[in-house]
Amino acid sequence: MKIPVEYYLWLSLALFCIGVLGVLFRRNAIIVFMCIELMLNAVNVLLVAFSTYMNDAAGQVFVFFIMAVAAAEVAVGLAILVKMHDNTKTVDIDILNRLKW
Amino acid sequence: MTLYLFYFLSFLAVLSALMVVFSKNPVHSVLYLIITFFCIFGHYLLMNAQFVAFVHIIVYAGAIMVLFLYVLMLLNLNSESEPHKNNTLKFVAVISGCLLMVVLVAALRGTDDMMLQDNGSQVGYVKNLGKVMLTDFLLPFEITSILLLAAMVGAVMIGKKSSNTTTPR
Numbered sequence: 001m002k003i004p005v006e007y008y009l010w011l012s013l014a015l016f017c018i019g020v021l022g023v024l025f026r027r028n029a030i031i032v033f034m035c036i037e038l039m040l041n042a043v044n045v046l047l048v049a050f051s052t053y054m055n056d057a058a059g060q061v062f063v064f065f066i067m068a069v070a071a072a073e074v075a076v077g078l079a080i081l082v083k084m085h086d087n088t089k090t091v092d093i094d095i096l097n098r099l100k101w
Numbered sequence: 102m103t104l105y106l107f108y109f110l111s112f113l114a115v116l117s118a119l120m121v122v123f124s125k126n127p128v129h130s131v132l133y134l135i136i137t138f139f140c141i142f143g144h145y146l147l148m149n150a151q152f153v154a155f156v157h158i159i160v161y162a163g164a165i166m167v168l169f170l171y172v173l174m175l176l177n178l179n180s181e182s183e184p185h186k187n188n189t190l191k192f193v194a195v196i197s198g199c200l201l202m203v204v205l206v207a208a209l210r211g212t213d214d215m216m217l218q219d220n221g222s223q224v225g226y227v228k229n230l231g232k233v234m235l236t237d238f239l240l241p242f243e244i245t246s247i248l249l250l251a252a253m254v255g256a257v258m259i260g261k262k263s264s265n266t267t268t269p270r
Contacts, residue, residue, distance in 0.1 A: 021198030022122035052148045057233040068245045072252030079256040
């Protein structure tokens with residue numbers, strides 16, 4: 001039994017759109033971070049699917065690098081959020097727009 | 102059999118991803134996201150990408166989600182303190198998300214039939230992937246370690262208690 005690659009295309013498309021929807025829908029900054037992780041994972045699934053289909057390891061190496069970047073991003077981002085919560089007592093992204101001034 | 106497994110994992114992944122967005126309690130969101138990550142782990146195993154699958158579990162479910170859960174509990178966020186957008190903004194968000202979906206589906210609709218080999222591909226095994234990673238991609242691999250070090254130093258610097266009174270020059 002073989003699985004067509006375009007099924008993975010639709011799966012990762014659905015996951016990516018749910019991630020975008022979450023970023024637009026929620027105001028809690030931590031949930032927004034989690035939706036960004038969801039989008040990164042959708043891209044990872046597609047990279048692995050095409051890498052397996054093409055029999056080329058470069059795609060899976062790229063997935064490894066994306067995971068490293070995601071880990072670094074989450075570490076720094078959550079540190080910023082904790083600091084922000086110390087100052088403003090909220091993680092509401094509509095309040096965080098005072099970063100502009 | 103494999104196809105049914107694929108359908109089951111995809112359904113569970115999409116469902117729990119939706120629950121991440123729509124559940125009221127942030128802690129429940131984190132738990133649903135962990136379910137999504139385990140479904141993606143199953144997909145990686147179906148695609149014979151063992152190395153990526155296990156690194157995914159170690160990094161995401163093991164490190165990143167623990168960090169999320171830790172921060173949520175440190176900040177003591179729950180469904181009462183949860184800020185909500187007003188209904189107009191929510192409606193606009195759903196509409197624009199659906200529009201993006203429509204655009205992407207329309208753009209990708211005409212793809213040809215491409216069958217994934219059942220177990221012919223051995224490119225995802227640790228042996229093959231390690232060989233590629235430490236020969237062709239050696240420089241990016243080493244630079245990744247510098248990136249992680251920089252992120253670690255940055256997180257510590259940001260999280261440090263800043264003394265507002267006197268900062269020695």
